Amino acid sequence: MPRLWLINQFANTPELPGHTRQYEVAAGLVRYGWQVAVFASDFNLTQRRYRRLRFPRLWSTECPAGIHWTWLWVSPYRRNNWKRQLNMLSFCIHLAVRLGPAALLGRLTRRAPDVILASSPQLPAAFTCLWIARLAGIPFVLEVRDLWPQVLVDQGGKSPHSPMVRLLAWMERQLYRHAHTVVVLAKGAEAYVRERGARQTAWLPNGPDLELFASRPVPAEGTLFTVLYAGAHGDANALENVLAAARLLEQQQSPVRIRFVGDGPEKQTLMQLAADLQSVAFEPPVAKAEIPGLMAEADAILLSLRDVPLFRYGVSPNKLYDAYAIGRPVITTVAGAINAEVEEYRLGVTAPPGDPEALAAAILRLVHTPRAERQAMGQRAIELAHTTYSRQRINAQYNALLRGVMA
Incomplete structure (x- = not known):
């Protein structure tokens, strides 16, 4: 049975608000015979609050739909300031401490994942996973949800020459160059990632679970x-x-x-x-x-x-x-x-x-x-x-x- 590690800080299970792409992909892969472990933050992005963990409890596990799901504690934040950066850094530290040794020891015991798949937009977390994969000799796949740091420049008004944007751009290039495949959700992003070093790309967009989102008739005419x-x-x-x-x-x-x-x-x-x-x-x-x-x-x-x-x-x-x-x-x-x-x-x-x-x-x-x-x-x-x-x-x-x- 092939083994996959899937990492996205903001992944959710269906009972939580927010996107559930990683859950749906993981559940689908379980049905295709994969053993899937997902690593996500317990601090819900939509609600800005913890759902399961209270410090000093640092992680918990459950098995929804046959997925081995691990929730990791991260530092909280409310707005996009230095506390958000600390939030991302704490997730990276958790990944390095938990996944790094597990990947290296797993190579010796033949229990390492066959593939590591990291999903953005959190580039530092994906970058951490890339180096865990490279040190352990495990193929690495990057899924690009949002194009960081370009969105920080186009939307956030950051200077492309700022130290933070330069650092993220360097991480971005390393990820594209060293990933076996870069998966993009937006078709138009393929040219963008190829220009920055991606060797192989695949377009796998967002989409509905047709078992959940079945067609419904348009409402009858009403006053509103x-x-x-x-x-x-x-x-x-x-x-x-x-x-x-x-x-x-x-x-x-x-x-x-x-x-x-x-x-x-x-x-x-x-x-x-x-x-x-x-x-x-x-x-x-x-x-x-x-x-x-x-x-x-x-x-x-x-x-x-x-x-x-x-x-x-x-x-x-x-x-x-x-x-x-x-x-x-x-x-x-x-x-x-x-x-x-x-x-x-x-x-x-x-x-x-x-x-x-x-x-x-x-x-x-x-x-x-x-x-x-x-x-x-x-x-x-x-x-x-x-x-x-x-x-x-x-x-x-x-x-x-x-x-x-x-x-």
């Missing part, structure tokens, strides 16, 4: 048209733009309600901005297992991102593909590949990022679109989810890729 945003409430999501559009829709007395489900560093500020809006509701984050039911209640699903050059080619938003699988029209404000896909396949409506007037107009176009056409949009989305983005399809490709690496 419900738009759902479910996800992070951070700077990158540009939700103040959505609130400005909601204000315009209220002024026009449009029958639109917008639900914001999730959490993040900007949520309190957003709630203050929306204090006088009757058509907006903010709700706490929910577990991934509850998302299909939430989406089924909505007439359309919203994806909002800021106008950042990197987002034009370098994102693979899971909530978008979940909406496809459920069969809901989508509203997107992501310039580049995302808006282009929605327009090409006629899956909903689009607006430029940072333009509340255009977003309000797009939402109104969808409100006034006949239900039969909105159903047709949903059906086309379902077909695309099954043929391109399904988790089952991605897991089969991952199994083939990792067996090839092992061979």
Whole structure:
């Protein structure tokens, strides 16, 4: 039975809020005969709190879906300051202490993993895993979720010449050059990683678990048209733009309600901005297992991102593909590949990022679109989810890729 170590600091199991890609990949690989160990932080990224561990307890293990899952304690943080850097460093130290000796001793006892797979965006953790793999002579695969440090420059305003960005860029190049394969989630990121040294790449995007995200009929006509945003409430999501559009829709007395489900560093500020809006509701984050039911209640699903050059080619938003699988029209404000896909396949409506007037107009176009056409949009989305983005399809490709690496 082949053995895999899968490392992502922010990995979650389905009962927790946040992305569950590593859980879904690991569970799929278990069904393909792999013995999978996942290492993740117990400090939940969405909620900014511990779920299982209290210091001085440093780790715990469980076996969901046949996965050997280890939760590691890390230092906490609330905002993106020096405490976040300490949070990442503490995870790296934990990996080095726990995985380093286990990998080296495992080579002697034949219990080492056959492949180590590290998933970004946490480059220092992936870099730690790369050197554990190299010292132990174990093939290493890198999965690129977000393009660090480029996102820190494009979105965060960091200088490309700052010491931190230079250090992360050096780590990035080492990872690309020494990984057997670099897996990218966004198709447009393949050229980016190849330019920086990746020898072999594979496109394995985010996507829905079709057993969980089964198609649901579009809601019956009602007095209100419900738009759902479910996800992070951070700077990158540009939700103040959505609130400005909601204000315009209220002024026009449009029958639109917008639900914001999730959490993040900007949520309190957003709630203050929306204090006088009757058509907006903010709700706490929910577990991934509850998302299909939430989406089924909505007439359309919203994806909002800021106008950042990197987002034009370098994102693979899971909530978008979940909406496809459920069969809901989508509203997107992501310039580049995302808006282009929605327009090409006629899956909903689009607006430029940072333009509340255009977003309000797009939402109104969808409100006034006949239900039969909105159903047709949903059906086309379902077909695309099954043929391109399904988790089952991605897991089969991952199994083939990792067996090839092992061979």
